[in-house]
Amino acid sequence: MVSVKEVPGAMGLGKEQLLDLYYKMFLARTVGQRERMLNRMGKGPFAVTGEGHEAAQVGTAYALTPGKDWALPYYRDIGVALTLGMTARDLLLAHLSRAEAIESGGRNMPSHFSHPQLRIVSGSAPVATQLPHAVGVALAAKLRGLDEVAITYVGDGGTSVGDVHEAFNFAGVHKCPVIFVCENNQYAISVKWSEQSAVQDVALRAAGYGFPGVTVDGNDVLAVYSAAREAVDRARRGEGATFIEAKTYRLVPHTSDDDDRRYRTAEEVAEWSKKDPLVRYKAWLEEHGVASAREIEALQTRALEEVDEATHYAESAPPPDPASAVLHVYADE
Amino acid sequence: MAERNMIEAVHDAIQEEMRRDPSIIIMGEDVGEGGVFRATEGLQKEFGEDRVMDTPLAEAAIVGVALGASLNGIRPIAEIQFADFIHPAFDQIVSEVARLHYRSNGTWTCPVTIRTPYGAGIHGGPYHSQSIEAFYAHVPGLKVVCVATPYDAKGLLKSAIRDPNPVMVLEHKKAYRLFKQEIPEDDYTIPIGVAEVRREGTDISLITYGMMTHHSLKAAEAIEKEDGTSVEVIDLRSVKPWDKERVLESVKKTGKVLVVYEDNITGGFGAEVSATIAEEGFDYLDAPIMRVASPDVPIAPYAGVLEEYILPNPEKIAEGIRKLAAY
């Protein structure tokens, strides 16, 4: 087995970490698939998943220190949530709207991640509202002299929202330690990227706010990790914000309520499936002697077991008590 | 005790709270040089640029960034320069600030204070005169107070800042320099949700808030001199939550209700007060609940004669009292 220190592109990660990246990506894929399956079986009314996005999500989240740094993801970020320490169980409980689901006790839609101890901030559905919040969290860290960073995610459609501009501008002026990540999968539901923006690479907008913007192959987890690492280091050094645009592709419909055949061809999806980040990374690990096919299969089996356990647990967990619907409108005095 | 006008009282509240709690910051447009109404006069010199922070011109960001900062150890006061300019932040307020605690099942809290000057009568035209309390009193998860006296402004702003919930403090700008009042120099708070009986009476319960409190008191005085009709004037001070118990207590005594508010009549907050009294105080009533409010016209047209025509004033309120008394 080749020592990973000598492996080009390993970004200073050890074998365990390189495999952990794979595990998290595969786990994210499996959770997504399981949620869609449960939805098709009529067990969960709604599923929004991120198959195809795993490298962009896991690669960026991996550069953070969970529980110290802050994450404000959007609804497709299963990979982010799992990388930062949420469990398959947490996500499945939320998918089935169970009382003990840490995200929201069944109040918010699934995939609206939240975990106070892990500093994953509860998200909503209106697009891009979380970007100003991330700036605020980062601003607070800066004012308090802490070297925490905040990372926030949005899709390509989300980059058109006014709140993004206001967040970027504020972060630039006040040099906030925040990382903006755009998971550009080229579709905002059915609206193609060319109808969303007149420029190909949205990262170039960062220059208008005084901080760097980088475009990266979002399906190459190590390239993503490298960009994120640099952004986190910048932020911790007090040098301010970064905008990372990760080019990727959504291999599934927008949500369980979407029929993507209406706006894209099966051929296009098949083309992108060939670039599946999981397949790519598995090949890289094997080619560079980091792990054998059997070691990787073992990871896959473990992930499946974890998701099976989580599903079983969540299915048996009780739903919320109806009377609890009126609680927590206000914080108790 | 010290004699302060309302803007001075607001200033004192902010300054005292910022001295008491180093995690409090105030952010907004022009707050650094003191603010367009001087609410933050001298504060940047005392507390520095980080705690008295000029923001870019971006209301959605002012509220959204304040929310984020409130999750991470800072207690922000977000100043919106005029209530009329809060609308771009409507989404951040309704979808985020008000909903975060509920949607996260009580695990995330947003202790943001949003303070803004509101109200008409200063030749502000359609964009420096609006009343916005109806939009926000409607939103579960948010608290809303309307202040128009120095004493109330200081006490309620302090309560708002200390409240773990998001609170919107609407300061009637016409009352900013209207009069001076003796207020305690030391720390005091007024609980949110408690109305104040400004004037006791036996014949009519006049429920109001904001600048209309002052107009209503003038009207009540005039009417009492005119024919002895005794009007009890209750200033709600909080519209969300509002002091239903105190109001019903008064209605039980008088049997007649006049609700007075500056906002457009349809869907204004006074409509909620009326509906609640009709539902829960029906047995006490000797007359229909009546309202005096602005007509459904954008508040407020700029020309003095037009603005006067629209807004309630002591004469129009007195007319309302007479009509109700005669029923």
Place this chain on the structure above:
Amino acid sequence: MARGRVVTSEKIDTVGLSEDQLLDIYYKMKLGRAMGERQRLLQRMGKGSITYSCEGHEGVQVGMAAAMTPGKDWLFPYYRDTAFVLALGMSPRDVLMSFFARGGDINSGGKNMPSHFSSVPLRIVSEGAPVATQVPHAVGAALAAKIRGLDEVAVTTFGDGGSSPGDVHESMNFAGVHKCPVIFLCEFNYFAISVASRKQMAVENVAIRAAGYGFPGVTVDGNDVLAMYRAAKEAVERARAGEGATFIEAKTYRLVPHSSDDDDKRYRTAEALEAATKNEPIARFAETLRKLGALDDSKDEEITARVKSEVDDATEWAETEPNPTPEEALRHVYVEEK
């Protein structure tokens, strides 16, 4: 029409303007300045509640207006654009009718604050006060022109502070995607009331943001009216030719407080103001015109006298016009049935 000889020197590019046109621009700049001054004077005398003067911005506004076709092209202004609307053809009387909030005021019949301009025939669209709300409107008007195959152009203005709201981003992105014939004109005077531009944006020139939306952004010395005109003309020609939007950032300086309710001594020094005044656009253009031989003392006095008489006439007129009748307050909430 062009009359008299066109004087050019090798050093001064008059951008194809004739002597008459150059003098017209000069007159309009002086008119704008005088109207700004007159409203401030009247306000101090207690004759009006508020004013937002254009003093300092004349080069930007008149330079842009000179490239537009009034009544065909659209303006979505902001409240500092007094010189702009006068340059497009609004009369001094109409501007002061708004100042005095008279019933016959074409801008709003006294309903909107002064300096919130509107004229249907001149295609100056009624503006609100919330900053930058007019920017998406301009994109819409431009979009409509494009869809209808018309070569109209929409111009919208805002300050440096006005470049920060989300509406600007959404508008620019939309204009870029749909190649709308719109010109975003930022009248960059370095202050949003008291907030200095370094607190408003982390970049020196906001025009660079246009690249992020797929159209050109140019930064120009707004106090050089000919430079401003050149940039404006180019942008208008682009738009008419179907090439889409342009962002023009015109650096200028506000020689007066934000409004009559503002005390600018609280946030800027007398020295800074004095330095800026030396760079002000009218004196600079006068010098250029003299070099061109288009202006001499007697011509200058003539223009000054003309401006004064128009401003005095407008003042006399508007001061004695009637207020709106109170019942007018209730009208036009909805479109009235005929």
